[in-house]
Amino acid sequence: MELEATSSQRSTWQYNEPSPGTERFVTEAFHGYRQQARLLIPDKERAPPLFVVGGARSDFTRLNPLLYRLQASGIGSLTANLSGHSLASEPGAVEPSLATNREEALRFHRHIAPHCQTIVGHSLGASIALKLAAQQPAVDKLILICPAVYPDDAHGAPFGPAFKAAISKPYGFLDCDSFEFLRTFPGRVLLVLGEFDGLNSKVYGQGEGTSAGTLWLAGAQRYSPIPEEVTRALLKSVPPPHLECLLLSNCDHGIAAHLRATPAVADQVAQTVVEFVLGDG
Template sequence: MSPAVTLRVPFEGRELHADTLTGASPLHLFGIHGGGASNRSVWNGLRQSLWQRGVGSTALDCVGHGSTGGVFAESSLQRRSQQARSVIEHVGVRPTALAGISMGAYNALRLSEELDVQALILIVPGIYTPEAHEVPFGPDFSTIIRRPRSWIDSDAWDILGRFRGRLLVIAGEQDSVIPLEIPERLHAAAGRASQRELLVVPGAGHKGLLPQLLDNPQWHASLLACVGLQS
């Protein structure tokens, strides 16, 4: 990884661990990882590629993840977005692109409206009903999201319907967590986007998708183009 500045960002009596890379370009990516055992290192490959092209980036470990630590069940979708917002304000660099993986894709999508970004990258995107937004992670949250097609009334569709930047939605063909209908609907909803692409990676599942994208020149180019780099 290129020389990153490590950050300790105060948040509700704890410290969020994050890091930022400065680039010569006005472009700047902010990445939000998924749930489970994920952390900000999932973005290392993409961030290195961008930094080599002069583009800076920032990423954090949400509460319950990585070096931030803490209890995952004490967080929520809403609080994850608040954590990302706190890091963005601390860094003082307004991102031009937001990227999210799995659960982080929903955080990125919701933040895209208030931050007025130029680009949005949603990788194996988890999409949620508004009913789940403020519910702490735990049994009640799981009960809500495990209802069949609980995501159908998500605010994601309307948010993307208003989005006017560049959109890249990436799905795994064999993803057993996120049905292909979700990324397809997200892509279709973004009728006002300046450009939009749906990339379905053949044979791919839910995890480990980003390294495959970076190893494929065409898919790698799609990521860079969405951020704002032209080959």
């Protein structure tokens, strides 16, 4: 892995803020474009680096409130910018899709694959993380943060109207082999969920098996794009001895923003992740 000390894309980052330790960058050339990943290196490593797949409209800085705390605690991470999601990933692939993102993520993951035991998926990135983990027998821990799961046939649909149509079919997400993968996954899974995400869509005037969307609840506007049935299917798919759940109160799907706004909660989430990564079972 050829590491670069600086990034020429820093001005395009969503959060241009110093890391608590060493950061290095990896650039990969794809067909007609390049993408970059950031490696956060702890001063004293306590575990191999995590591989992190970010969510929609994210670059590799979106989860800084968590990843910086992990770095300070001795756990590094490699996070890539993926086509179609941020200024830092432009121009990127033509008509990017989940399949495009998965191939980009796989290319970056190979740099740490021999040592990587944990994959993290955030929102849309969880759907990619699950597909990656199914190809990586060395991975024995999954951390899914406000996870989305999409139908297998949505992975080839270009982002935009075609992708939205592919993921909007009621209960369509059940046509995904990631649930079967989780049923046979021998490792451990940590689900990090917001209290106001994964709400029952029917209760809030939407059709069953779909998103509750944006609504006013408990004194604030809440965003709940994940169908309740997705969360239930994930919980049912992971054998109970292998599953841990962390529910964040007063938090909707915007967990990254919530961690940034509430440092004490970010401390608690980071500590839970550290214990999960370092634990044996």
